[in-house]
Amino acid sequence: MIRQASIVGGASERPTPWLGGVAIFVVVMTSLLAYLGPLGFAPLMALAGLLCLPGLRLTRAAAPPLLILVALALWAATSMIWSPAAIDPSTLKDYDDIEALTALKLLLQLASYGAAVVALRGLSERSAERAGMILAYGMTALALLVVIDAFAGATIYQQFRQLTGVPIRADLALVKVSTATYALALLIWPVTLILWRRNAPRAIWVLVAATLVASKIVSSDACLVALVLGSVAWLMVRYGGALGPRVLVGLVALPFVVAPLAVLVGVETGVIAWLHKLVPASWDARLNIWTFAADHIQTHPFRGWGLDASRTFGAAIPLHTHNAQLQLWLELGAIGAALAGVFFCWLAYAVVRTAERSRGEAAAAAGALVSYLVIGALSFGVWQEWWLALGALTLIACGLMRFGSRPDGENLVKLTPLG
Template sequence: MKLQALTPIDMDIRGMAPADSASVHVESLKSSLYMRLVFGGMLVLFLLCTFASPLGYILPATFAGLLCIGMWRHAQVITGPVIALGLALIWILYRASVPEGADFSNYETYEKLVWLKAVLQAICYVPLVIAGFRLSMTDAGALMAGFKWGVLALAALALFEALTQARIYMALADALGMPIRPDLAVVKISLMSYGLMMIYWPMMLYFNQTGANLPRVLLTASVAIAPFFTGANAPTLALVASVIIFFVARRWSTLRGVGIEKYIAIMVYGVILGFPLLIKFAHEQGWLVALKSNLPPSWLARVEIWEYAANRLFEKPLMGWGFDTSRMFSPHIPLHPHNMPVQAALELGYVGLVLVAVLWLVSIRRVGKTPDAQIISPDHLLWTDPKPYMLATMTAFFVFAFLSFGMWQEWFLALAAMSIFIALMTQKASLQVIMYQNKL
């Protein structure tokens, strides 16, 4: 049996091997105790924050990013996304401003500089992604050995809390002397579904490879049922959308010789650029009047926010109103428009929106070059393609960004960075499982 060692940059899907041979893509990276400690700690905090407070995601993502800041020297593994992100940050800085009379001796002044936080997050979070590419299979397997049990415990907890309306969360709050209203407690535990949904497909990749049926059933039940009992609509929509993309990508990995990720990337690019125009056009045609009369309160609020923001953004369509200026439109826009394309266009104009769309375009296309966990055995029976799982994960994040959260919310971006790391970790851990099963 022939083994072929490749670097992470070269680890592309090569296609089917000849019938009389097998090929295994193996990374030539050394195991690192430092990587295990840093990211082991990050993963533990990720699980704890998913239950206790998603806002806490900032802590593990920032510290892990700082502790692996040297990964920037390997930025060539994601050259396209890094360049696109850099251009977007330059435009953000150009359209940002410093409050008049700002007192830089006061910490609160820095807290209000969202553009500064955006830059610092890019500096800290990008190394997490790069580290995912640089992680060795041995380290990935060691990290997954504990993380998988933590995920299953979290999934069971999320399901129990949803069915009992936050029974454990309220008991802990009472024990800590911080009682919380039952309805607010349910809102708090509903956020667990967002974190679980972001790691659902990577974990399914791993569990599918190990053939573990019970973990797959438990995890799926949690992401499918818990949102129903907590009233969280976005995770349910994210699950439905990601399931569609998963099966499309698995059925047509390539279409007319072109990777399916390129078609999806172009589609997302068009949606980002076209959505504000669509809202504006629907408003002018009077379509939104009939639509809003048939919407539940939460969706009605979203559509009204998008409608107002779309009208205001076309007052300054090219340059936008300025970075993080969504807040100035209160009460019509509470904090942010709850929609990535609308917020980007409103604040950064169509120049900024194009840069955001390009970042998504190159990031989705990069999925076709991620470290693949594939083995072609002589009988062609063993095959694990991570691409559908990764595209499904990006779909879930896109749905959340499109419906729920602001573009610059630190915890949401921290969740994205850690989810990418986890996705890459599961790919390599899955490959290690395949190699172990076949004694390679």
């Protein structure tokens, strides 16, 4: 018998078999790609966006964050006018050349990833519950596999590569396995809530313990920091009363405002020099990159050096700054940093609205948001396709936890402003 329509996000629920099938495809592939090849998140989300087009219904709530991202992408494209990384259009001859056009890719990713996120917010309750359950147990199995393979020195991953005819050294295999911990660090928050609502405490213990242990074994320091600070955000929102979620908005905004100044002050006061003596080589290199980036931001503080300019400074900045806020300031200036900051503050403010109705969902969303920002501030380039795709997947996962049994009587609520 067809379920009686219910109110979800202000609209009458309707069966969504097509979107439900897309959601199941996405969550199954998420667990597989996190282990086998995280770079596959980008084509996965691009395909998901195309598949979601028949069920896409733009809402008024989705407009503001999408418009912010459109403005950011257009400003990034405009900055190619003065970027030292600008490519002469006459040299574009084949697909590999076009692949180097970051500005074009940003616009295409926004269209496809955005379509997937917005469309899958419209899942029926039955479809969302099913997809959420598959994601939850899939990520739990992933965590267990990663921790086992980490203890085994990535021998399982090596055997897989051997079967595919592309062997890999043990040390490189362990690096590949470690990449799965980033997906775990982001998705652990909504997945834990889904499992709790399904009365699966053992699965929660396996997920949390395996994620922490695996991150430690494979030296995913950024994941460990993200899990710690994500837990602080979770506690602050879950038990911080009305003030906790509002404090989160300020904390999210702060790095986008003061990142370059904080590094320069650290240099002037000797804090950076003091840290150089304490941290291991990888973090020592980050301090050098951050210092160089902060110093060069002063040259073009308003407009920045231009999109992809980070790649043009040679050994001083290998590929990117390893800090999202500094990269935005360096490449897109105050305008780009402000636009990105407004977008993430919009998400943080959505946590405030969510907390008024569902503390559990708000806390989980806060943990995921902070974890994404922390990892982005320590590890990856802002424009890496798979990392942007994983962010979109995290938004989708947060949408899935809106559904399911609620032993605490929580109401349905929008977890992000994309609902």
